[in-house]
Amino acid sequence: MKPIKFVIALMVFATALSAQASPLLNGLALEQQFNKDRYIAAVYSETLANSTEVVLDNNTPRSLEVRIVADSMSARRFRNQWMEGIAINNGGDTLTSQADNMVTFAKLFNGRLKKGDHLTVAFAANTGATTVALNGVTLGKIEDRKFFNTLLRAWVGPVPPSSEFRGGLLAAGNVDSSLLSRYEQLKPSGDRIAQVRAQVESLNAEQEDKTEVAAAKPAPAATKPKPTKPKLTADIPPPTLASIGDKPASAMKKVEAPKPSKPKPSKAALAREMEEDDEDEAPLTADLILARQIYHSSLLRHTFPYIRYPKRAQERGQEGSVRLKVTIDSKGDVTDIQTLQDSRYSSLNRAAVDAVKRAGPYPAAPPQLAKGNFNFTIPITFRLPD
Numbered sequence: 001m002k003p004i005k006f007v008i009a010l011m012v013f014a015t016a017l018s019a020q021a022s023p024l025l026n027g028l029a030l031e032q033q034f035n036k037d038r039y040i041a042a043v044y045s046e047t048l049a050n051s052t053e054v055v056l057d058n059n060t061p062r063s064l065e066v067r068i069v070a071d072s073m074s075a076r077r078f079r080n081q082w083m084e085g086i087a088i089n090n091g092g093d094t095l096t097s098q099a100d101n102m103v104t105f106a107k108l109f110n111g112r113l114k115k116g117d118h119l120t121v122a123f124a125a126n127t128g129a130t131t132v133a134l135n136g137v138t139l140g141k142i143e144d145r146k147f148f149n150t151l152l153r154a155w156v157g158p159v160p161p162s163s164e165f166r167g168g169l170l171a172a173g174n175v176d177s178s179l180l181s182r183y184e185q186l187k188p189s190g191d192r193i194a195q196v197r198a199q200v201e202s203l204n205a206e207q208e209d210k211t212e213v214a215a216a217k218p219a220p221a222a223t224k225p226k227p228t229k230p231k232l233t234a235d236i237p238p239p240t241l242a243s244i245g246d247k248p249a250s251a252m253k254k255v256e257a258p259k260p261s262k263p264k265p266s267k268a269a270l271a272r273e274m275e276e277d278d279e280d281e282a283p284l285t286a287d288l289i290l291a292r293q294i295y296h297s298s299l300l301r302h303t304f305p306y307i308r309y310p311k312r313a314q315e316r317g318q319e320g321s322v323r324l325k326v327t328i329d330s331k332g333d334v335t336d337i338q339t340l341q342d343s344r345y346s347s348l349n350r351a352a353v354d355a356v357k358r359a360g361p362y363p364a365a366p367p368q369l370a371k372g373n374f375n376f377t378i379p380i381t382f383r384l385p386d
Contacts, residue, residue, distance in 0.1 A: 023063055024048055026055065028175045028183055029168030030069075031161060033340045037069040039078075039113075040183045041155065043169045050172040052156050056149050063122040064152065067186040068113045075109040081161075082154055084377055087293035088300055089157025090150055095293050099286035101147050102293075106284050108132050108139040111199070116188045123148035135188045137197045159300075162321035162341060163381050291368045296376050299326075299362055306358040309382055310347040317384065318345045322352035324378045330370045332362035340377060352380045 023044035031038045042065040049055050055062070066078075083102065087095065113119070120133045128145030131138060160166035168176075188196075320343025327336040337356050342349045356378065365374050 023061065024173060025175060025180075026173060027169040027171035028179050029155075029165040030179060031165065035342075038073060039069050040067050040179065040186070041065070041165070041169065042067070042183065043152075043155070048173040050170045052170065055156060055170065056152060058128075058145060058149060059125055061123060061125045062148070062152075063120060064155070065121075066117075066119040067183055068115050068117040068119075069182075069186065071115050073113040075111055075113050078113060079106055079109040081377070082151070083289070083293070084296055085154025085157070085159075085161065086150060087296045088159045088379075089153040092294075094146070094150055095290060098144070098147060098150050099290045101142050101144050101150075102289050103284050103286050104140065104142055105132070105147075105151075106289065110203075114188070114192060116186050116192065117196075118186075118188060121148070121151060134200075135193045135196045137193070137200050139200060159379055159381070161323060161379055163319075163383060164321060288368055291366055295363075295366055295369055295374075299328075299376055300378060302362055303355060303359045303378055307355040307380060308351055310351050313345060313347045313351075313382065314384065318348065319383050320344055320348050321382070322349055322380045324352055324356060324380070325375060326356055326378060327373050327375050328360075328362050328365075329373055330365050332360070332364045334360040334362070335373060343382070348382045351382070352378075355380070 023046060026043045026045045026048055029041045031041060043055060044063045044065065045055060046060050046062075047054060047057070083106065086102070090098075118135050120131075120136075122131045122133070123129075124131070128143070130142045130144070130148045130151075132140050132142075155161070156166050156169055168179075321341070322339065322343050323341040325336075325338045325340050326334060328334055334356060337353055339349065339353070364370070
C-alpha cells in the first residue's frame with residue numbers, strides 16, 4: 001500500500017504544480033486616442049512581476065492579450081502603432097534580425113477589429129514559438145524565440161505608449177478592479193467568431209491555390225543572378241525622457257508662431273480619419289518595414305533634445321505622458337501636430353507640442369518613403385528623478 005500512496009502523492013503534487021503554472025494576469029492597461037477608449041491590453045505570465053526584466057524572461061511561458069473597446073478599429077492602424085513601439089524600444093541588431101518576422105506578423109492584420117474581439121499573442125517557452133490568434137482562431141505562428149520579446153518591449157520598454165500604460169501591465173497581479181471587470185465583460189459574439197473563422201479559412205485556401213499554381217509553373221531558364229542589395233541595418237541609440245536642466249544653445253530654437261492655415265478638423269473628424277485604412281499602402285517587405293522603423297527612430301532621436309521640462313511643473317511635482325501624432329512632408333517640414341493622448345497638466349501638453357515645433361525641420365525621408373507626407377507618433381514622458 002505504501003508504494004501506491006507514494007505514487008498518488010506524486011500525482012497530486014504534479015497536479016498542484018501544473019495548476020500553479022497556469023498563466024496569471026500580471027497587469028492591465030487601457031489605451032486611449034483623442035480621449036476615446038480603444039482597447040485594454042493584458043500581460044499574462046507564470047511569474048507575477050513589477051519589473052521589465054522578469055516579464056521579459058524568455059524561459060517563462062507568457063502571453064499578451066488585447067480586448068477591443070471601440071466599436072470598430074482598423075487592424076492596420078493598430079498594427080502600425082504596435083510596430084512604431086517596436087521601432088523605438090528595440091536595438092538596431094534586433095530590428096535588423098527581426099525584419100522578416102515583422103513582415104509575417106504585419107500581414108496577419110486585415111480588415112477591422114470589432115468591439116469584444118480578443119487578440120492573443122502566446123509564447124511557448126519550450127519551443128520558442130509565438131502564436132497569434134483572433135477570437136480563438138489561429139492567424140499564424142512565428143518560430144523565433146526572440147520575436148515575442150520584440151513585441152513585448154513595445155509595451156514595457158523604455159518608451160512605452162505612456163508611463164501609465166507600462167505601469168498597468170507591470171502590476172504584479174495588483175490590477176484595478178473596475179478595469180478588470182470591464183476587461184472580463186468584453187467578449188466576441190458567436191457570429192463574430194464564425195465570421196473570423198470563415199475569413200481565415202478563405203485566406204488560407206487562397207494562399208494554397210497560389211502555392212499550387214506556382215508549383216505547376218515550369219522552372220525558369222537559368223539566368224545570371226542579379227546582384228543583391230545589401231540589407232538595411234539599424235544603428236539607433238535609445239531615446240531619452242524629457243530632460244531637466246540646461247540644454248546647449250543649438251537645442252533652444254525659438255518656437256515660432258504657427259502660420260495661418262485653414263481651421264483644424266474636430267477631434268471627432270480626426271478620430272474618423274485615424275480609422276480609415278491606408279488603401280494605397282505599399283506591399284510590405286522586410287526592407288520597407290526596416291526603413292520605416294529606422295526613419296521613425298531617427299525622428300524621435302531628433303526630437304528628444306528639444307524637449308524641455310517646464311520649471312513650474314518641476315516645482316509642483318507634476319508628471320505625465322503625452323503622445324503626439326506628427327505629420328511631415330517629404331522634406332521634413334512639420335505640417336500638422338495632433339495630440340493623441342494628453343496628460344493631466346496643460347503645461348506638459350504645451351511643452352510636448354513646443355518641442356516638435358522647435359525640432360522642425362526634421363531629417364528628410366529616405367527614398368523608399370519619400371512619397372507625400374509621413375505620419376509618426378511621439379510618446380513623451382515627463383518624470384522627475386526619484
